[in-house]
Amino acid sequence: MELRIRNLSKTYANGVVALNDISLTIPTGMFGLLGPNGAGKSTLMRILATLQECDRGSVFFGDLDVLDDKDEVRRLLGYLPQDFGLYPKVTAYEMLDHFAVLKGLSHRARRREVIDGLLQQTNLFDVRNQKLGTFSGGMRQRFGIAQALLGDPRLIIVDEPTAGLDPQERVRFHNLLSDIGDERTVILSTHIVSDVADLCSNMAIINKGELLLTGATQQLIDDISCKIWARFIDKRELSYFQQRHTIISTRLLSGRTLIHAYSDNDPGDGFEEAIGDLEDVYFATIAGRHVAEACD
Numbered sequence: 001m002e003l004r005i006r007n008l009s010k011t012y013a014n015g016v017v018a019l020n021d022i023s024l025t026i027p028t029g030m031f032g033l034l035g036p037n038g039a040g041k042s043t044l045m046r047i048l049a050t051l052q053e054c055d056r057g058s059v060f061f062g063d064l065d066v067l068d069d070k071d072e073v074r075r076l077l078g079y080l081p082q083d084f085g086l087y088p089k090v091t092a093y094e095m096l097d098h099f100a101v102l103k104g105l106s107h108r109a110r111r112r113e114v115i116d117g118l119l120q121q122t123n124l125f126d127v128r129n130q131k132l133g134t135f136s137g138g139m140r141q142r143f144g145i146a147q148a149l150l151g152d153p154r155l156i157i158v159d160e161p162t163a164g165l166d167p168q169e170r171v172r173f174h175n176l177l178s179d180i181g182d183e184r185t186v187i188l189s190t191h192i193v194s195d196v197a198d199l200c201s202n203m204a205i206i207n208k209g210e211l212l213l214t215g216a217t218q219q220l221i222d223d224i225s226c227k228i229w230a231r232f233i234d235k236r237e238l239s240y241f242q243q244r245h246t247i248i249s250t251r252l253l254s255g256r257t258l259i260h261a262y263s264d265n266d267p268g269d270g271f272e273e274a275i276g277d278l279e280d281v282y283f284a285t286i287a288g289r290h291v292a293e294a295c296d
């Protein structure tokens, strides 16, 4: 089901404009909300999860008024916040059992069936009787997803879930998310570009409370592909190139400095045409250089 956000705004009491007139349509499937720290992602996620009030705007999930009918939203929502506490002395099974009761799963045998299913799905069945305090970061995040999936939610919100996970756990977590994203609306909020590149068919970039870009991920990559130019430089030359070109990223590759320039035409100066990727879309957009416009 589609989530329609219209003209959503939020200013905190200290005057920080966390969201400025955001309008965004989020289709079924995995949606990536990408932005640097402080962009307003968590504020948006908390408003969608009914945990915070906005100042203005509307949000509909299908016909459901998300800002008005909070009880109904909570029935079909699964939310994995950025930081969530776990009771360290309770086992994974006991904790899920407790939440399942709160979700209204009162029939004991049915509850067991649901919990066992979730533990299998998140690859935690073998450690179900282990105390949560012994869990690694990756296990905690997978447990968080198991918890968020209780009650078979239609709308799932995960806020920065892969920060701090090792590469193997990240892949595992990605696979888990892509499995659940097939027929649900899943919003993944992150500052990690590859999370979105790997998982999300649609996405948006926000910064300083503003929506900068939204669309189908592959289309956004295609649209920038003709505008990215690359070359290696000596790092002492960086300011020379920065003065003459729109440099959107600087990275080290095997100890050498690779720079990407954004330009509609060949910028000369030793640059070669590069294949633009989602990082280029992200950096060019955040730098205020890029608006989506198809390549010829």
Ligand SMILES: Nc1ncnc2c1ncn2[C@@H]1O[C@H](COP(=O)(O)OP(=O)(O)OP(=O)(O)O)[C@@H](O)[C@H]1O
Pocket: 012, 013, 014, 016, 017, 018, 035, 036, 037, 038, 039, 040, 041, 042, 043, 044, 160, 191
């Ligand atoms: N309770 C609050 N009171 C005042 N300002 C706040 C509050 N919560 C967030 N902010 C500010 O609002 C802006 C958006 O914060 P938010 O947490 O939504 O961003 P974010 O994109 O989720 O960043 P991060 O990844 O660092 O959590 C930031 O400037 C932040 O300092």
